[in-house]
Amino acid sequence: xxxxxxxxxxFSGNSHRELAKSICKExxxxxGCCEVxxxxxxxxxxxxxxxxxxxxxxxxxxxxxxxxxxxxEILILIDAFKRASAGRINAVIPxxxxxxxxRKTKAREPITAKLIADLLTVAGIDxxxxxxxxxxxxxxxxxxxxxxxxxxxILAEYFKDIIDRETVIVSPDLGGVxxxxxxxxxxxxxxxxxxxxxxxxxxxxxxxxxGDIEGKNVIIVDDIIDTAGTITKAAQVLKNFGAKSVYxxxxxxxxxxxxxxxxxxSVIEKFVVTNTIPLGEEKLIDKIEVVxxxxxxxxxxxxxxxxxxxxxxxx
Numbered sequence: 242x243x244x245x246x247x248x249x250x251x252f253s254g255n256s257h258r259e260l261a262k263s264i265c266k267e268x269x270x271x272x273g274c275c276e277v278x279x280x281x282x283x284x285x286x287x288x289x290x291x292x293x294x295x296x297x298x299x300x301x302x303x304x305x306x307x308x309x310x311x312x313x314e315i316l317i318l319i320d321a322f323k324r325a326s327a328g329r330i331n332a333v334i335p336x337x338x339x340x341x342x343x344r345k346t347k348a349r350e351p352i353t354a355k356l357i358a359d360l361l362t363v364a365g366i367d368x369x370x371x372x373x374x375x376x377x378x379x380x381x382x383x384x385x386x387x388x389x390x391x392x393x394x395i396l397a398e399y400f401k402d403i404i405d406r407e408t409v410i411v412s413p414d415l416g417g418v419x420x421x422x423x424x425x426x427x428x429x430x431x432x433x434x435x436x437x438x439x440x441x442x443x444x445x446x447x448x449x450x451x452g453d454i455e456g457k458n459v460i461i462v463d464d465i466i467d468t469a470g471t472i473t474k475a476a477q478v479l480k481n482f483g484a485k486s487v488y489x490x491x492x493x494x495x496x497x498x499x500x501x502x503x504x505x506x507s508v509i510e511k512f513v514v515t516n517t518i519p520l521g522e523e524k525l526i527d528k529i530e531v532v533x534x535x536x537x538x539x540x541x542x543x544x545x546x547x548x549x550x551x552x553x554x555x556x
Contacts, residue, residue: 247296247328249546252289254302254314257519260335260535261301267539273298275321277314285313287321295328297546299370301538304338304357305495305518312338312357316364323365331545332361333370335517335534336493343376358382370541372517372534373464373492388541391555392492392515392534393420393462397427399513399532400460400488407485408458409433411450413475417463424462433459435475448478455483466491466514469500473507480508493517494531496524504528 252273253261265272274290300322302315315332322330342353354376361369362383369383372390380387400408410432412421418434425432433452459479466472466489476487487509494514501524504512513530514520520531537554544551 247294249299249542250291250293250296250327251299251301251542252318252322253300254311254318256302256305256311256314257335257516259519260303260516260533260538263533263535264301264539264542267535268543275318277318285310285317287314287317289321289325292325293322294326297329297331298322298327299331299333299542301333301335303334303336303517305336306497308338312360316360319361319364319366329367330365331368331370331542332366333538333542335372335538337371337374337379340375340379343379354379355382368545370538370545372515372538375465388545388551389555390534390537390541391423392464392517393423394427395515395532395534395537396462396490396492396513397424399490399530401428404428404430404460405458406430407456408460409452409454411435411452411454411459411461411475411479413461413463413472420464421462424460435478448475450478450482454479456485458486459484459488461487461489461509463489463491465493465495466500466512467495468498469496469503469507473503473509476507476509486510488512490514494520494524494529496520501526 249270250273251265252275254277262272276288279285300318304311339353339357368386370388373392380389408430410421410425410430412418412434421432433454436449436451437446472489479487488511489509490513492515505526512528515534516531517534541551541554
C-alpha cells in the first residue's frame, strides 16, 4: 500500500507565482491561498488563508533577485507552515541562490551555500527539491532528502527536432564537461570543449577549442547565464574556429547587468533557457526562448507525495 501524508498543497511566495500556478495546473490541484507582503518598515509578513494541518505542503520559491527578500519569504513561510501543523514541508527551490560560494577559495571567506542550507533546515523543512545546483556538493549540506533535478532533458528536447547530424555540443569550460556529455548523449551527438588558460601573469586569457567544430552547428550548454560575458566570448571563439552557427542554452537565466545587450549583439542565433527564474518583458528579446520546467517539477512533487521513485527524473 502506498502511504502518503495528507493532501498535496502547493504555495508560493512572491518570487515566481506564475511557475507555481503552472505546476498546480499540471498537478490539477488548486493554488494555495496565502498572503505574503511587507509591513511599512519593510519587514515581511505571511498569512496562510486555509488549513494545512496534516497536509503535504510544497513551497515553490526560487531564491532569485531580489534574493534576500525571496530567501526571507521562504524562511518565514516554512515557519508559518510548521506552526500550522503541516504534515510535511517540502521546499521546492528551482533556482538555489547563494550557491556560488560553496567552498573557501581564500582566507576569511564564508561558505554561504552551507549557511543557506542551515537556515532552511532550522526553519523546519523536511525535504528540498531543486534543479541544476551550481555546485552538486550542496546536496551534502543538508541532513535531509534532496532531490536534484536536471534541466538538461528539457533543453535537449527543444533542440531535438531542429538539429542535424552536423551539430556539436560544446562545454564552455572544463567544469561543464559532464553536463555537455549528458546533453550530447540524449541527442547522440559529439562534444567539444572550450579550454581557457592564461599563459603567464598579466597576459590575457586565451581560449582554445578541443574538438572538431569547423563547418558545424554548435550548441553551448551551461547551468547559469549571469552577465553573459563568458558565453558570448565563447560563441565568438567558436565562430573564429569555423563554426557554421552558434546556439546557446542554460537552465537558470539570471541575466544581470549587461547580459541582454551582450546576447543581442553576439553571434549567438538563439539562446534557450528555462523558467526557473521569471523573466521580465524587457529580457524577452527575439534571441531568447523560454521552455517550462513546470511538468518535471509537477511530476517530482507527485512522485514524492505518493512515495514513488524520483530517480527516473534525473537518471
